[in-house]
Amino acid sequence: xxxxxxxxxxxxxxxxxxxxxxxxxxxxxxxxxxxxxxxxxxxxxxxxxxxxxxxxxxxxxxxxxxxxxxxxxxxxxxxxxxxxxxxxxxxxxxxxxxxxxxxxxxxxxxxxxxxxxxxxxxxxxxxxxxxxxxxxxxxxxxxxxxxxxxxxxxxxxxxxxxxxxxxxxxxxxxxxxxxxxxxxxxxxxxxxxxxxxxxxxxxxxxxxxxxxxxxxxxxxxxxxxxxxxxxxxxxxxxxxxxxxxxxxxxxxxxxxxxxxxxxxxxxxxxxxxxxxxxxxxxxxxxxxxxxx
Numbered sequence: 695x696x697x698x699x700x701x702x703x704x705x706x707x708x709x710x711x712x713x714x715x716x717x718x719x720x721x722x723x724x725x726x727x728x729x730x731x732x733x734x735x736x737x738x739x740x741x742x743x744x745x746x747x748x749x750x751x752x753x754x755x756x757x758x759x760x761x762x763x764x765x766x767x768x769x770x771x772x773x774x775x776x777x778x779x780x781x782x783x784x785x786x787x788x789x790x791x792x793x794x795x796x797x798x799x800x801x802x803x804x805x806x807x808x809x810x811x812x813x814x815x816x817x818x819x820x821x822x823x824x825x826x827x828x829x830x831x832x833x834x835x836x837x838x839x840x841x842x843x844x845x846x847x848x849x850x851x852x853x854x855x856x857x858x859x860x861x862x863x864x865x866x867x868x869x870x871x872x873x874x875x876x877x878x879x880x881x882x883x884x885x886x887x888x889x890x891x892x893x894x895x896x897x898x899x900x901x902x903x904x905x906x907x908x909x910x911x912x913x914x915x916x917x918x919x920x921x922x923x924x925x926x927x928x929x930x931x932x933x934x935x936x937x938x939x940x941x942x943x944x945x946x947x948x949x950x951x952x953x954x955x956x957x958x959x960x961x962x963x964x965x966x967x968x969x970x971x972x973x974x975x976x977x978x979x980x981x982x983x984x985x986x
Contacts, residue, residue: 746936749936749937749940750936750937750939750940750943751940752936752937752940753936753937753938753939753940753941754937754940754941754944766938766941766942767941767945769926770923770926770941770942770945771945771949773916773922773923773925773926774922774923774945774946774949776840776921776922776923777909777912777913777916777921777922777923777924778909778912778949778953779840779844780840780843780844780847780908780912780915780916780920780921780922781844781847781905781908781909781911781912782905782908783840783844783847783848784843784844784845784846784847784848784850784851784908784912785847785848785851785901785904785905785908786848787844787845787847787848787849787851788847788848788849788850788851788852788855788901788904789851789855789901789904791848791849791852791856792851792852792854792855792856792859793855793859793897795812795815795816795852795856795859795860796855796856796857796858796859796860796862796863796893796897797859797860797863797885797889798812799812799813799816799856799857799859799860800859800860800863800864801864802863802864802866802868803863803885803889812856813857813860816852816853816856816857816860817853818853819849819850819852819853819856820853820854820857821853822850823850824846824847824850824911824914824915825846825914825915825918827846827849827850828842828843828846828915828918828920829918831846831849832845832846832849832920833918833919833920838919838920838921839919839920839921840920840921840922842915842919842920842921843912843915843916843920843921843922846915846920847908847911847912847915850911851904851907851908854904855897855900855901855904858897858900859893859897859900862893862896862897862900863889863893866889866892866893867892870887870888870889870891870892871884871888871889873888874887874888875888895964895965896965898964899961899964899965902957902960902961902964903957903961905953905957906950906953906954906957909949909950909953910950912924913927913946916928923942923945923946926942927939927942927943930942
């Protein structure tokens with residue numbers, strides 16, 4: 695007992711934390727051993743990386759616009775535009791499907807059984823990578839070409855976008871919903887005027903972010919024959935044309951950076967608004983005092 699007559703606080707038990715740290719360390723060590731990697735080659739990584747970067751950089755620097763080899767630049771840009779089309783179409787498909795599924799997966803606007811079933815569907819979609827969707831489903835149905843890649847990206851985006859949309863819906867302000875309900879609005883009218891205006895800005899921002907992800911994923915799917923710049927990379931890797939691979943990767947990096955910058959500005963404009971260059975309104979009292 696302490697001097698004030700209150701019991702002394704019990705010391706914190708440290709063994710749960712210690713056991714957790716030991717378990718984490720055991721998992722890491724087990725992963726390192728089970729992966730069966732050739733760790734002796736790790737010191738060779740910097741030298742090999744510098745070698746291949748030099749080979750690819752030689753192709754980039756040795757192909758000015760006046761050189762006949764510049765045709766690879768135009769071919770790479772043309773196929774990169776095709777990859778952008780694939781990524782954009784996949785994003786539109788994912789957005790159109792995920793928006794209603796997000797409402798069905800939100801606990802505050804849908805019945806519990808519907809929420810449970812929709813969430814399990816979204817979980818199942820998220821568990822399948824886009825590359826598996828393309829190989830196992832889309833390529834057999836649509837054949838080789840951009841449509842298979844766009845469909846794989848679109849279906850793959852539904853799982854993530856649907857979950858994010860449902861979380862946004864569950865965090866809305868209930869004031870507009872209650873006001874719409876009090877005015878006699880029906881269920882669909884409440885969703886349209888009380889819920890959708892609140893969630894749409896952040897949801898559109900998620901769509902734009904997914905578009906950036908799909909740009910990278912479309913290059914991977916192209917290696918499988920789904921069109922885009924990945925198909926060119928697949929051919930170049932077979933013949934080990936490192937100079938042309940350097941050109942292709944440079945185009946991918948440049949276009950991806952440009953799209954990322956534009957998308958970031960659009961997302962910021964949608965979520966926070968653009969107040970740059972706009973002056974704050976002057977209150978009437980201040981105007982009257984200034985006129986005196």
